[in-house]
């Protein structure tokens with residue numbers, strides 16, 4: 440996803456972009472929608488630009504406990520610093536992309552992809568209190584009660 444210097448010069452004011460989810464090349468993430476909406480606000484600083492915003496990302500997951508498919512909607516915030524200073528590096532607050540004064544545009548796709556990847560749920564549950572499957576009969580205990588005895 441390219442951001443142009445001319446736009447940065449004018450300033451992006453919570454501008455909305457739509458990018459194709461497949462263009463991010465994240466093979467390990469199953470997107471439920473073809474497009475991802477990205478909102479970006481830019482800020483000019485002496486050594487470059489800050490891009491702050493968020494992405495609305497829906498992914499398709501399988502519940503760890505009951506194995507049903509469910510949609511996980513996530514609003515992922517990001518903060519990117521575009522700079523021509525080589526001594527600035529990534530930190531907890533923002534991702535840094537080297538952007539020289541000669542470049543007319545910058546591709547922030549890889550950084551957005553990285554942020555999506557890092558924000559995937561570690562534990563995948565269709566909802567927090569999912570009861571899972573019965574270990575004896577295999578029924579989905581969110582949907583029905585079986586008469587199996589609880590095994591300890």
Ligand SMILES: [Zn+2]
Pocket residue numbers: 502503504505506507564565566569570571
């Ligand atoms: Zn579940």
Ligand SMILES: [Zn+2]
Pocket residue numbers: 573574575576577578585586587
């Ligand atoms: Zn059972």
